[in-house]
Amino acid sequence: MSHQGYRLLYWLLPLAALALLTGLLVGSVQISPGEAWAVLNGQGDPLHQTLLLELRLPRVLAAFAVGGLLAIAGALMQLLLRNPLADPYVLGLSGGAATGALLALLSGAGAIWVSGSAFIGALVSTLLVFGLARLSGNWNPLRLLLTGVVLASGWGAMISFMLAVSPSRELPGMLYWLMGDLAYAQGFALPWFTLLLVLLILQPLGRSLNVLSRGSLQAASLGMAVPRVEGLIYLLAALMTAVAVTVAGSIGFVGLLVPHALRLLFGYDQRLLLPACALAGGSLLVLADTLARTLLAPQQLPVGVITALIGVPAFLWLLSRRAT
Amino acid sequence: MKSAPFLELKDLVMDIPNRTSGSPLNFQVHPGECWGVLGPNGVGKTTLLLTLAGLLNPRQGKPLLKGQAIQQWSARARARQLAVLFQQQQDAFPASVLETALTSRHPHLKVWQRETPEDWALARRSLLRLELQALEQRCVTTLSGGERQRLALACLLTQQAPLWLLDEPTNHLDLHHQVSALELVKQHVEAGGASLLAMHDVNLASRFCTHLLLLYPDGSACWGQKDQMLVLSALEKLYQQPLTRLEHQGHLLFFPRI
Amino acid sequence: MSLFWLKTLLLAWLLTFSSWSAADIQVTDAAGRSIHLEHPAERIISLAPHLTENLFTIGAGDRLVGTVSYSDYPEAALDIPRVGSYNQLDLEGILAKRPDLILAWQSGNPASQLQRLEDLGLKIFYSEPRNFADISREFLALGQLTEKNRQAEVAADKLDNGIKSLIESHADKSPLSVFYQIWEEPLMTINGEHLISEMLRTCQGRNIFAAAASLTPRIDRESLLEADPQVILGGSQGESNPKWLKNWQAFSELQAVQAGNLFAVNSSLVTRPTLRSLAGTQAICKHLDKAREQLSEAAD
Numbered sequence: 001m002s003h004q005g006y007r008l009l010y011w012l013l014p015l016a017a018l019a020l021l022t023g024l025l026v027g028s029v030q031i032s033p034g035e036a037w038a039v040l041n042g043q044g045d046p047l048h049q050t051l052l053l054e055l056r057l058p059r060v061l062a063a064f065a066v067g068g069l070l071a072i073a074g075a076l077m078q079l080l081l082r083n084p085l086a087d088p089y090v091l092g093l094s095g096g097a098a099t100g101a102l103l104a105l106l107s108g109a110g111a112i113w114v115s116g117s118a119f120i121g122a123l124v125s126t127l128l129v130f131g132l133a134r135l136s137g138n139w140n141p142l143r144l145l146l147t148g149v150v151l152a153s154g155w156g157a158m159i160s161f162m163l164a165v166s167p168s169r170e171l172p173g174m175l176y177w178l179m180g181d182l183a184y185a186q187g188f189a190l191p192w193f194t195l196l197l198v199l200l201i202l203q204p205l206g207r208s209l210n211v212l213s214r215g216s217l218q219a220a221s222l223g224m225a226v227p228r229v230e231g232l233i234y235l236l237a238a239l240m241t242a243v244a245v246t247v248a249g250s251i252g253f254v255g256l257l258v259p260h261a262l263r264l265l266f267g268y269d270q271r272l273l274l275p276a277c278a279l280a281g282g283s284l285l286v287l288a289d290t291l292a293r294t295l296l297a298p299q300q301l302p303v304g305v306i307t308a309l310i311g312v313p314a315f316l317w318l319l320s321r322r323a324t
Numbered sequence: 325m326k327s328a329p330f331l332e333l334k335d336l337v338m339d340i341p342n343r344t345s346g347s348p349l350n351f352q353v354h355p356g357e358c359w360g361v362l363g364p365n366g367v368g369k370t371t372l373l374l375t376l377a378g379l380l381n382p383r384q385g386k387p388l389l390k391g392q393a394i395q396q397w398s399a400r401a402r403a404r405q406l407a408v409l410f411q412q413q414q415d416a417f418p419a420s421v422l423e424t425a426l427t428s429r430h431p432h433l434k435v436w437q438r439e440t441p442e443d444w445a446l447a448r449r450s451l452l453r454l455e456l457q458a459l460e461q462r463c464v465t466t467l468s469g470g471e472r473q474r475l476a477l478a479c480l481l482t483q484q485a486p487l488w489l490l491d492e493p494t495n496h497l498d499l500h501h502q503v504s505a506l507e508l509v510k511q512h513v514e515a516g517g518a519s520l521l522a523m524h525d526v527n528l529a530s531r532f533c534t535h536l537l538l539l540y541p542d543g544s545a546c547w548g549q550k551d552q553m554l555v556l557s558a559l560e561k562l563y564q565q566p567l568t569r570l571e572h573q574g575h576l577l578f579f580p581r582i
Numbered sequence: 583m584s585l586f587w588l589k590t591l592l593l594a595w596l597l598t599f600s601s602w603s604a605a606d607i608q609v610t611d612a613a614g615r616s617i618h619l620e621h622p623a624e625r626i627i628s629l630a631p632h633l634t635e636n637l638f639t640i641g642a643g644d645r646l647v648g649t650v651s652y653s654d655y656p657e658a659a660l661d662i663p664r665v666g667s668y669n670q671l672d673l674e675g676i677l678a679k680r681p682d683l684i685l686a687w688q689s690g691n692p693a694s695q696l697q698r699l700e701d702l703g704l705k706i707f708y709s710e711p712r713n714f715a716d717i718s719r720e721f722l723a724l725g726q727l728t729e730k731n732r733q734a735e736v737a738a739d740k741l742d743n744g745i746k747s748l749i750e751s752h753a754d755k756s757p758l759s760v761f762y763q764i765w766e767e768p769l770m771t772i773n774g775e776h777l778i779s780e781m782l783r784t785c786q787g788r789n790i791f792a793a794a795a796s797l798t799p800r801i802d803r804e805s806l807l808e809a810d811p812q813v814i815l816g817g818s819q820g821e822s823n824p825k826w827l828k829n830w831q832a833f834s835e836l837q838a839v840q841a842g843n844l845f846a847v848n849s850s851l852v853t854r855p856t857l858r859s860l861a862g863t864q865a866i867c868k869h870l871d872k873a874r875e876q877l878s879e880a881a882d
């Protein structure tokens with residue numbers, strides 16, 4: 001089983017490469033593979049150089065990293081809450097980030113401030129959920145989930161309030177942020193750094209994570225320091241989600257769908273699942289973003305719309321498969 | 325001369341929320357002993373096992389594992405000495421039977437260490453012992469109640485701990501597998517291990533256990549060698565139910581008198 | 583002999599002029615930034631419908647190589663290739679058109695995308711006309727950028743004079759309280775800083791919600807009933823009796839309804855800061871004149 005799993009994992013590598021290539025070559029302006037090759041050799045048309053290297057490459061790289069972050073965060077949340085239907089936003093993280101970002105947009109602040117406020121909002125939300133859940137003694141997945149759901153509703157109310165009172169001219173920008181959009185992504189260094197850092201930390205812990213999925217009492221009886229491990233998972237998932245949402249807004253379905261679908265292929269072994277999530281999540285988001293850029297070109301769609309359009313039928317199909 | 329006790333209780337009082345403290349428990353569990361914990365529902369059998377496993381804090385006193393307070397043991401070292409079979413199995417995730425058995429090797433592996441071929445072999449042997457070898461690749465969520473219970477027992481074997489704490493190990497099992505499970509425990513105990521089993525069936529307990537602990541509904545308790553404990557009046561008081569005592573082929577049987 | 587001197591003089595004259603036209607163009611935009619072009623813009627991209635329209639007004643519409651959706655006036659604008667929408671730009675498309683000047687809408691276009699274009703070395707002129715004076719200034723600035731100064735001045739003068747004559751002809755008219763509706767569900771209007779309010783002021787109309795804090799506030803019907811405006815105006819696509827107008831008929835306690843002072847104005851004449859704002863103002867003035875008539879009739 002394990003060897004078969006690794007073989008499948010290796011298939012994901014060329015898939016990821018193909019997705020990246022597609023993202024680079026496809027756009028609202030046609031660039032042939034020959035012209036792209038010329039650019040990579042340093043001899044291409046300056047316009048194509050700008051298009052490929054300054055516009056498409058950073059966006060595609062950002063999309064890949066964000067997709068990977070969301071998928072892994074989703075897998076970790078599903079493990080932490082012992083619930084295959086959890087996603088990275090279930091504990092209200094994206095709500096906090098959205099509130100921060102919308103506040104910055106409302107006050108007319110620049111793009112850096114919007115990202116910074118989003119990140120701070122996500123951290124505040126994380127601490128709030130953690131703190132509130134611990135208020136009445138030991139926290140368990142159910143208490144965490146309930147606290148997170150309530151907090152998410154609270155953020156939702158604040159977001160609705162801001163949307164209601166903001167000048168109508170600000171609304172399109174705010175809505176695109178809420179739907180998730182890679183057009184405003186400021187660079188790819190931060191998400192890539194976070195993604196690699198987290199994978200580095202989690203890969204050796206993979207076997208321990210597998211034990212955790214048997215339940216906290218069972219894991220504790222097998223010698224695991226359950227609160228510490230769960231705390232680490234929560235913090236890592238929160239960090240990844242915060243970075244992803246800061247860069248590209250609340251893109252939905254990737255964090256829910258990718259780990260779920262991959263578990264059908266790879267089983268639940270976190271040592272296979274987490275790197276697979278990184279590769280598959282990244283590929284999916286790159287392809288979705290490419291569609292968002294080109295489906296109605298020159299009209300641009302936010303990538304969150306595409307992930308939802310793909311996500312809903314895909315999820316229904318997955319559910320029907322599980323029933324058998 | 326008895327060998328050093330695996331487990332020692334000194335004036336131990338369990339912590340059951342909203343209930344007055346019961347009488348303190350004072351006994352020792354030695355290698356080769358199989359203790360049956362008997363009592364009606366809700367009396368605290370599960371709480372006792374979890375307290376002895378170090379997963380719950382007692383209200384008073386401390387359980388001692390091999391002479392050292394259980395809280396002083398590192399979790400992993402403790403897990404190499406003591407294995408727990410819980411009443412309910414939690415399986416939210418569709419892991420395979422073999423993968424689940426493998427997770428019980430956790431106390432013997434470092435955090436970043438992978439399972440060795442020996443670990444795989446051990447897990448497979450445990451599944452074979454519980455007649456689950458044909459279900460190795462099956463998803464645990466598709467198992468019947470009995471199969472899952474046997475898997476839990478296989479996990480216990482894989483953990484390779486000398487002291488077993490089992491909470492209703494015969495749940496969900498048909499008669500044949502009930503007997504097999506208890507034979508397994510008996511073999512383990514005879515090989516130098518020890519175990520405590522919380523049970524409902526006093527007759528099975530009397531066949532397989534060497535010692536009994538009776539937990540009464542009023543909080544009091546008594547314990548000792550099996551023969552001394554199997555007294556009609558004590559058992560009737562325990563279960564609040566008139567019983568009939570029967571001797572047959574050297575075995576004592578108790579059944580309800582209606 | 584004199585012909586020779588004439589030709590020389592003419593040549594010198596032409597040379598002087600050509601060196602003038604080779605001189606740098608320097609324009610200040612709505613954001614206060616200085617735009618510097620070495621020669622008049624030849625390949626322009628407009629990121630807002632009003633900018634497209636204004637460019638056509640000064641006769642430089644043929645220089646447009648790309649614009650955003652909803653750029654529908656004049657009709658020739660429909661043929662210009664699209665580069666996204668005003669709030670979601672197609673950066674690749676913009677770059678591929680190799681523009682030498684981009685006309686941006688400061689409050690409408692996404693700042694981060696404009697920043698990307700600037701970082702890639704493109705020249706951006708920010709537009710943000712809030713009143714008639716701004717619109718005239720914009721004509722002149724665009725005229726300088728495209729070297730259509732004469733046509734730009736003509737347009738600016740047409741607007742300035744048109745508005746001036748309207749103000750003069752209405753100076754003695756009795757002021758009217760007006761409610762201008764920009765959206766029905768939810769009920770939204772404009773405050774005093776909006777261009778439409780200036781149009782109303784030109785015709786001696788007083789926006790009852792001029793003091794509202796937000797540029798396009800959402801209000802409740804109660805405050806409207808309390809203010810009881812003499813006239814209700816709203817936008818339409820061209821029809822004279824849009825649905826929202828009919829919906830107000832039910833409120834017979836309003837004096838505007840009693841006097842029949844419910845009027846529709848073609849939206850594109852009043853919501854875009856262009857030369858057609860003059861036509862829009864004229865339409866509003868006509869409606870307000872009619873309203874005064876109907877009110878004095880009702881008083882009799």
